[in-house]
Amino acid sequence: MTGSGTEVPELDHAAIGNGRVIALVSPSSAIDWLCLPRFDSPSVFARLLDREHGGTFRFLARDAEFEGACAYVPNTNVVRTEFHTADGTFEVFDFAPRLPRDLDFDVPIEIVRLVVPTAGSPVLTVDFDPKPDYARAHAECVLGTDGIEVHGADQLLVLYTNLPGPYVLEHRPFVLAEPLYFVLSHGRRDRAPTLASVRHDLDATIAGWRAWAKTCALPMFAAAEVLRSALCLKLHACHDTGAIIAAATTSIPEALGTERTWDYRYCWLRDAAFVVEALRRLSQLSEGERLMRFLRDVVESGPLQPLYGLAGERELPEQVLGHLAGFAGNGPVRIGNAAALQVQNDLMGEIILCLETMLSDPRIVHEDPRSFFPAVRKLVEQALAVAREPDTGIWEYRAQLRPYTFSRAMCWAAAHRGAVIARRFGEVELARRWDHEAGLLRAEVLEQGYNAELGFFTQALGGRNPDASNLLLPSLGLLDARDQRFVSTVDAYAERLVVNGMMLRYRHDDDFGKTTSAFTICSFWWAEALAMMGRLDDAIEVFQRVVSHQNPLGLFSEDVDPSSGRLLGNFPQAYTHVGLVHAAMTIGELLDARDGRVRAWT
Numbered sequence: 238m239t240g241s242g243t244e245v246p247e248l249d250h251a252a253i254g255n256g257r258v259i260a261l262v263s264p265s266s267a268i269d270w271l272c273l274p275r276f277d278s279p280s281v282f283a284r285l286l287d288r289e290h291g292g293t294f295r296f297l298a299r300d301a302e303f304e305g306a307c308a309y310v311p312n313t314n315v316v317r318t319e320f321h322t323a324d325g326t327f328e329v330f331d332f333a334p335r336l337p338r339d340l341d342f343d344v345p346i347e348i349v350r351l352v353v354p355t356a357g358s359p360v361l362t363v364d365f366d367p368k369p370d371y372a373r374a375h376a377e378c379v380l381g382t383d384g385i386e387v388h389g390a391d392q393l394l395v396l397y398t399n400l401p402g403p404y405v406l407e408h409r410p411f412v413l414a415e416p417l418y419f420v421l422s423h424g425r426r427d428r429a430p431t432l433a434s435v436r437h438d439l440d441a442t443i444a445g446w447r448a449w450a451k452t453c454a455l456p457m458f459a460a461a462e463v464l465r466s467a468l469c470l471k472l473h474a475c476h477d478t479g480a481i482i483a484a485a486t487t488s489i490p491e492a493l494g495t496e497r498t499w500d501y502r503y504c505w506l507r508d509a510a511f512v513v514e515a516l517r518r519l520s521q522l523s524e525g526e527r528l529m530r531f532l533r534d535v536v537e538s539g540p541l542q543p544l545y546g547l548a549g550e551r552e553l554p555e556q557v558l559g560h561l562a563g564f565a566g567n568g569p570v571r572i573g574n575a576a577a578l579q580v581q582n583d584l585m586g587e588i589i590l591c592l593e594t595m596l597s598d599p600r601i602v603h604e605d606p607r608s609f610f611p612a613v614r615k616l617v618e619q620a621l622a623v624a625r626e627p628d629t630g631i632w633e634y635r636a637q638l639r640p641y642t643f644s645r646a647m648c649w650a651a652a653h654r655g656a657v658i659a660r661r662f663g664e665v666e667l668a669r670r671w672d673h674e675a676g677l678l679r680a681e682v683l684e685q686g687y688n689a690e691l692g693f694f695t696q697a698l699g700g701r702n703p704d705a706s707n708l709l710l711p712s713l714g715l716l717d718a719r720d721q722r723f724v725s726t727v728d729a730y731a732e733r734l735v736v737n738g739m740m741l742r743y744r745h746d747d748d749f750g751k752t753t754s755a756f757t758i759c760s761f762w763w764a765e766a767l768a769m770m771g772r773l774d775d776a777i778e779v780f781q782r783v784v785s786h787q788n789p790l791g792l793f794s795e796d797v798d799p800s801s802g803r804l805l806g807n808f809p810q811a812y813t814h815v816g817l818v819h820a821a822m823t824i825g826e827l828l829d830a831r832d833g834r835v836r837a838w839t
Contacts, residue, residue: 256476267295292368313446325357456825479527484807586647617655624648705759718769761816
């Protein structure tokens with residue numbers, strides 16, 4: 238719960254990363270969140286979850302924290318922050334090296350900070366305060382041969398810098414008279430960095446990100462926002478395994494004063510499939526190719542579960558870290574996630590949708606595309622076996638098993654799209670059987686999921702509660718967006734689920750009582766649904782209203798508090814940026830068609 242009088246920090250951070258590292262950097266220069274050596278490893282800096290004890294890495298001016306002007310270097314995930322102090326000005330470049338190498342990249346497990354004086358003589362102090370293992374381990378910082386060694390929690394970190402070590406270890410003030418670098422590496426480097434090598438890595442990382450950005454196929458509508466979202470989504474994809482995490486953090490509450498604090502640093506199959514499709518629409522395919530291999534491995538490894546560790550780990554026991562105060566004093570702080578044990582019947586549908594689009598994309602050459610078919614068969618048959626059984630649903634209720642409409646629709650998608658794949662591989666009889674089963678499931682969704690008395694699709698078959706996940710039904714192809722049943726659903730949801738212009742997931746009590754925060758992707762689903770219905774002006778209005786809640790760096794968390802507009806929930810949230818991409822792409826395509834723009838010069 239929120240501590241009395243605790244100031245609520247803004248989620249105004251930038252995210253930097255390279256596929257092995259994600260760090261959150263605040264405009265004050267503080268690195269408030271960093272886990273090493275993986276996204277889901279214990280934290281080294283966790284000031285975001287405990288401002289006093291979590292650990293941070295920042296630069297102080299005469300021992301005081303101060304705000305700077307923080308922005309991404311255009312078309313990159315490199316951050317530049319400009320600071321003005323009473324003694325002078327300087328800038329800090331923060332990045333994780335992503336260095337082009339042949340057809341791939343070198344992505345060391347390290348972050349780099351380059352501090353450059355620009356005017357005057359700034360007087361600074363380095364506050365380097367690592368707290369390994371979620372601040373449970375004592376960190377011993379000692380001066381080594383090449384840098385400052387951090388021992389603790391059975392791992393070695395090394396801070397390489399051209400600032401004399403005692404200035405860091407003893408928090409001595411110094412005049413910033415020349416550029417300084419700080420390279421925090423997991424383990425020892427083969428070669429200590431130099432100022433020249435750091436500048437080279439900065440330039441190469443900028444060039445690499447810009448080369449990636451150039452290959453994004455952007456819409457005419459909201460192109461800048463889509464590109465930032467694409468760059469953010471790329472940060473969530475694990476370079477080594479292809480797993481895609483839901484968010485970089487744990488335990489930022491969905492709503493203040495509640496126990497809705499969860500660890501999102503794992504690969505939710507649902508979220509990952511949505512990320513792949515968003516990136517595919519932008520012509521980014523390598524993330525999907527890597528995820529396909531990850532999916533095939535986890536499907537074959539045993540019973541399917543909603544989420545996995547970055548290397549396919551199945552055991553993710555949920556624990557509470559009572560020694561950390563929590564975001565704004567709002568605990569509990571959790572690691573692990575018990576949702577891994579849940580039954581979520583929609584999963585097979587999302588995976589099949591992902592596999593079908595990736596297998597059918599002519600830009601991708603699969604050495605043996607049929608090698609994926611055993612997984613497809615297994616997933617479709619599993620979807621058909623559980624389709625009519627209650628589950629915990631897309632929102633992961635912990636004690637409310639129901640025949641959820643969205644889950645039944647996704648089982649339909651598994652059978653329907655699975656039949657497409659089967660037919661492609663010559664499995665005609667199998668395709669015919671799956672098509673038949675898909676027809677039955679679709680009929681059940683349309684007949685039992687729609688409440689004619691209330692005029693909307695309900696959360697559960699035969700139910701009475703609205704649920705924003707049903708806004709995806711036309712995107713799945715289950716019915717046309719202009720179908721009167723869907724039109725009336727969107728109108729009813731706008732009346733029943735929208736608070737101060739933002740859409741909630743649902744309004745009824747769940748396992749923890751009333752839900753008050755707007756789950757941001759739901760508002761993007763709303764915008765996309767309006768566009769597909771032909772209400773483009775309304776869609777644009779909703780889209781722009783939602784985008785106005787982005788932080789100064791163009792990033793979103795999971796939720797928005799409709800009463801204050803504050804970003805809440807884990808950050809940055811891949812799912813939200815997926816919603817932005819899909820809504821913008823759909824709105825852009827339909828705008829082009831409406832206005833006759835068949836090419837950019839039209």
